Amino acid sequence: MFSEEELLEECARGEERAWEELHKRYAGYVRRMVSWRKWGFSPSEVEEIVQEVFTDLIKGISQFRGQSTLATFVSRVTQNNCVSALRRAFAQKRGKEVTKVSLDEPDEEGKAFHIPPALDPPPEEVVLRREEAAELHRA
Template sequence: MTEQALIQAAQSGDQDAFAQLVEANQAMVYNLAYRMTGSPDDAADLTQEAFLNAWRGLARFGGQSAFSTWLYRLTSNACIDFLRREKRRGTLSMTVESGDEERQAEVPDDRWSPERQLERQEAREAVQKGLDALSPDHRQVLLLRELEGLSYQEIAQCLDLEEGTVKSRIARARLSLRDFLKKNNF
């Protein structure tokens, strides 16, 4: 069944069709949520929230964009709302997962020395801290561009922004991230 057929079936109330759409897109949605929040638990919660919002709003999906683009937007919005709520509370759930070493220990990669692994971990943590220091809007566009590989046009469509705004935000985000890493000697 094509994606369009699955969407139409899901819009008619077919839960199995929607389940297939979820399965096809859940890794992408989770990865985006994880990169925006830095927390696997928050990402899992936000993934569920994004798909719940998709189910509730499926009747409004008109097909002007790809289904995945629409999901990007729903996920991004859920993440930004979450980050704003966390900021108002005074704490931000943006911790770098300390489980990286555990995963490496479970699946050892003998090609890397312990020193190299430590350097890579420190670099990942530095970049995550730099991303955490960005505003949610800047973090969002940078992640969509650099990690998810979306074009400026796709990001603009996904976030309902002008393409020039997307380019400007990405440029500012890159500059801020670079300055953060330089300032912290990374």
């Protein structure tokens, strides 16, 4: 069993046993927070957010400075993930979902994506013009 300080040190080093211990200690806590009925998440959303929380903990554990308890840090990461999930859901409802566009395949109407030619001269031409102007200036 790790102390909180040892757990943090070992997690920061990437020790698998420490991450298993962290998950064991906090998985229920995180799941209860995410399952809070006022968030309104479905069971599948809860599981997805719990996974995101632990992914973010893995990414961010090295930034934990010990100014609060580990439980407070886990709580903050969990709350941030819940708020982010709500924002994504509201954005989708408002129709602000990011649409991916294939540059290779035609759209539903059979139209292919077309990139218009640049209006500026190519970079090589710009360099040649500058060199010519510099040469004329020297003459």
